[in-house]
Amino acid sequence: MKPKLNDVAQLAGVSVTTVSRVINNHGYLSQQTKDKVFAAMHELHYQPNNMARSLQGKNTQLIGVIFSDIRNPFFGELVSRIEKLLFAKNYKVILCNSADDPQKERDYLQMLMANQVDGIIAGAHNLGIEEYQQYGLPIISFDRYLSDNIPIVSSDxxxxxxxxxxxxxxxxxxxxxxxxxxxxxxxxxxxxxxxxxxxxxxxxxxxxxxxxxxxxxxxxxxxxxxxxxxxxxxxxxxxxxxxxxxxxxxxxxxxxxxxxxxxxxxxxxxxxxxxxxxxxxxxxxxxLADISTLLVSLLLQRVADANCDLEKEYVLPVKLVKGITA
Amino acid sequence: MKPKLNDVAQLAGVSVTTVSRVINNHGYLSQQTKDKVFAAMHELHYQPNNMARSLQGKNTQLIGVIFSDIRNPFFGELVSRIEKLLFAKNYKVILCNSADDPQKERDYLQMLMANQVDGIIAGAHNLGIEEYQQYGLPIISFDRYLSDNIPIVSSDxxxxxxxxxxxxxxxxxxxxxxxxxxxxxxxxxxxxxxxxxxxxxxxxxxxxxxxxxxxxxxxxxxxxxxxxxxxxxxxxxxxxxxxxxxxxxxxxxxxxxxxxxxxxxxxxxxxxxxxxxxxxxxxxxxxLADISTLLVSLLLQRVADANCDLEKEYVLPVKLVKGITA
DNA sequence: ATTCATATGTCAAACGTTTATCATATTTAT
DNA sequence: ATAAATATGATAAACGTTTGACATATGAAT
Structure with a gap:
């Protein structure tokens, strides 16, 4: 069986409370105890069960990312960048290819809710998805109006x-x-x-x-x-x-x-x-670098404070890249 | 607040047990009750909390998919196909771009464990990742030897x-x-x-x-x-x-x-x-269609039965596509 | 009239964690 | 010497769901 908090506590010779405190850096802790606990965690390859943590009210550190299809190089690059930025902030991406199918998009939204994601970045383009409004979840949209309180990031x-x-x-x-x-x-x-x-x-x-x-x-x-x-x-x-x-x-x-x-x-x-x-x-x-940075940054602001004030629209400048075809 | 099992039960005028039974299709249930419960769920936009369910021992329906970078069109298409197949089986994909960075890959593996994924499809190419063996998790590898008990799917x-x-x-x-x-x-x-x-x-x-x-x-x-x-x-x-x-x-x-x-x-x-x-x-x-189908199918077999017998290696045929450059 | 399958309810334990409360040491500062 | 800060522990409730044990009621079949 996977090691649990309790196993770590026993190996480290401390109480579960202490182990939990170490993990969450909560209350007074001596360096010695921290070391012991970390050593035990390492020895057992202990990984806290995120399901249990999030049940307790902690964030899941999961973000839903919905685009039509990453086979399109544009979305591929965008999602790749978003993933990289989110990973650096300790978030994980649940990938949702909506395939331009409103039903799939709807289903995905439900799934994301069921999985208690902390927020959603949506670049899928199906209109009339009133579902977006009804969940009180932080959402940032790329290039598409979804609802009045969902900020839009787009290029000009x-x-x-x-x-x-x-x-x-x-x-x-x-x-x-x-x-x-x-x-x-x-x-x-x-x-x-x-x-x-x-x-x-x-x-x-x-x-x-x-x-x-x-x-x-x-x-x-x-x-x-x-x-x-x-x-x-x-x-x-x-x-x-x-x-x-x-x-x-x-x-x-x-x-x-x-x-x-x-x-x-x-x-x-x-x-x-x-x-x-x-x-x-x-x-x-x-x-794309700015777009993804902004999408992630706005979303994380909303995750940190659901009521934080954001603009309705963020328009980023484009530029002409000269090749030889024009 | 998000509706809970209890809210559904009250609205439907039944007990929580019954609602749970409806959701899990467990035990005797009249059509009438089912209808009432489904109606209530729908009215409240109820979504079961997957965290709580999985704590109880249910699958998370989450699959980790690790490739170096979906900006590479090959991985983009592969991941897109995998996502589509898994979605159809009610699984969700956690996207992991390892960026050919062994440390990132290691970190991702830990994250995936912490998130209780049901399995992993790995196509990232960092050698010496003994981590792959130590978690007793269903894993299928694309095009790379990871460890003795991890089946490999590749083209010829x-x-x-x-x-x-x-x-x-x-x-x-x-x-x-x-x-x-x-x-x-x-x-x-x-x-x-x-x-x-x-x-x-x-x-x-x-x-x-x-x-x-x-x-x-x-x-x-x-x-x-x-x-x-x-x-x-x-x-x-x-x-x-x-x-x-x-x-x-x-x-x-x-x-x-x-x-x-x-x-x-x-x-x-x-x-x-x-x-x-x-x-x-x-x-x-x-x-690619066969590769992704096989990867998903093998993984789900292992998810259903951790000890099921699989080949060590599955080699799929390639073919020459004539253009004009040769 | 009795039995059995069907249908629902109550209650409580369990999953693995976090966190509050209380208690108790040990150190450090005054 | 006393108070305050530091460090740890024991205990238990809570998160939302599932599930088993048990009770009970209805209707149908014998």
Whole structure:
């Protein structure tokens, strides 16, 4: 059997009370006793049972992290960073891939509650999840409105869209389209779309909006892109994420449209993996380090003090990363 | 306050015992009572406290999943699949990125113990972690020997290396190098290396082994690759993972070595993201769906019965995915 | 009329910890 | 010498749930 508090106490020749005091650093303790107890804990490979501790009212040190799917490199990097930051603060991450399935997201929320997580970082994008409000749990949202008292951290999507359009235009493009995600109300891609539109309006250019639903498989997206590129003759395309940009560039090559000479492309996200392994792509970089740091820091503030005053929205600046595609 | 068993009981007008019996489907219960109880649970948004349940001896339904870093698309996809499979079986994943840091891995193991996880899937690659043996916890390992009683699931690295060399050779290459990871004993890349070497030996070709340490940044790897490509004149390179292959191809382009005409390249891993977004890459595909299914299934067998008989090693077949780079 | 399966209740112990209360030493400072 | 600070222990309640023991009631089958 796993060693318990009592076993440690016996081995160390002290009372359970004392062992517990050592572990929780509570009350008066001599160095000698601490040493004895730690030695015993070590010898037995003792690990306090977190279930029992948390029943007693201690934090579980568990944080639920909900995103649609870490296979998307953007979420992969974000979750990886969040995990690293939380680990450093002695928290553990329960990973929840919602797969853009509202029911799965709901189920996960319930599970997280049942597991007494201390808080949640949510970047999954299903609207109408009133569940988020009903649990009085610390929650911070990434890039999505969830409810009035849940702070949102996001990058400056509007400015990103604006910058992207500007980059295409300044690189010489005149006929500039956007391949955006599905434009649900409250979705972050809306900001990108608006920024794009506003820039074009300023320059008296016409905007061309194509929706490329998130959930399409790459093969279907490829078909869709191919059909668009064949019938319209854009010389600039702003893709609302880097993967779509990669696809667009690859389709263009297939159609003998040379990038960037005939067609300029700008992506969005700028993850490490894209910057490292596809440095040719011009893209709008979201500040992932700052985003994750802020998400974690805000959440831990709320965990420490459920009523602490936080802003409703934190918008972090984006920047253009020049490759050669625009 | 969160509703408890007692609150549900009162609302439903039954005893706590009955509510608990309903939840655990234990003993005789009328449909009417069940309905009343479920209705009350629903009305109160009741969620049983898993901490209390697991203290009582129930499973936590928590599984620790340790890999070096989900930013690597291979681990990202693997973890994503594992998460999905476990979720379907009502398990939750505690995500552990060991970052190739033995101390972090050790700390994580302790944390997982403290959190009473029901089992662990480990794909982190730090040797000499005797900790794995000392906890009597169900563990399944991916692609790495951990200890005698821990089953290993892996793809057929040897055959993968063999296939890769063969593909390069059959595409016309004669001077075939391998860019492998660090060749620690027991590391999976060893198999790939051996397969590569054996194929070349069969064909009376000379093997050229270059180690490209995992932990190098892409920029440093790029430098390294550049220097290798400049001084040697290989016409075929087997990279022991797809990201290195991407880097190699991109360096080749910079040096005006055209792929595949002057240099053929084969990668390893064949994740969805690579196949979808870089279909030009010829690579050895690891069967991620089967790997994750097997990892989860073996683990759950061990969770159900700690002493169930499992093989020491499960080797799954790989296959060559033809792109245009070889 | 008796037995048996079904259905529910009361009560209490148990899981492993934390923590408050009280008690009792031993040291240190005044 | 006395008070205060330091150090430890014994005991027990509490966290929320499960489960076994036991009691009791209803309805159905014999």
């Amino acid at each position: 999507n509007y400015h990103g869209g604006y910058l992207a359009a500007q980059a295409l235009h300044q690189a010489g493009a005149k006929d500039i389209a956007i391949f955006s995600g599905k434009n649900q109300p409250g979705s972050p891609t809306n900001g990108r779309l608006e920024g794009y539109k506003d820039y074009l309006k300023e320059k008296n250019l016409i905007s061309h909006v194509h929706e490329l639903p998130f959930e399409l498989s790459p093969a279907l997206k490829t078909m869709e892109i191919k059909s668009i590129l064949k019938q319209a003759h854009y010389d600039g395309i702003f893709c609302s994420d880097d993967l779509n940009a990669m696809l667009t560039i690859s389709v263009a090559r297939q159609l003998n449209i040379s990038v960037p000479e005939d067609l300029k492309v700008v992506g969005y996200d700028g993850t490490e993996i894209i910057r490292n392994y596809s440095p040719e792509l011009t893209t709008i970089e979201q500040p | 690295n040897y055959h993968g290396g063999y296939l890769a060399a063969q593909a390069l050779h059959q595409a016309g290459a004669k001077d075939i190098a391998i860019f492998s990871g660090k060749n620690q004993p027991g590391s999976p890349t060893n198999g790939r290396l051996e397969g590569y070497k054996d194929y070349l030996k069969e064909k009376n070709l000379i093997s050229h082994v270059h180690e490209l340490p995992f932990e190098l940044s892409p920029a440093l790897k790029t430098m390294e690759i550049k220097s290798i490509l400049k001084q040697a004149h290989y016409d075929g390179i087997f990279c022991s993972d797809d990201l290195n292959a991407m880097l190699t191809i991109s360096v080749a382009r910079q040096l005006n070595i055209s792929v595949p005409e002057d240099l053929k390249v084969v990668g390893y891993d064949g994740t969805e993201i690579i196949r979808n977004y870089s279909p030009e890459l010829t690579t050895i595909e690891q069967p």
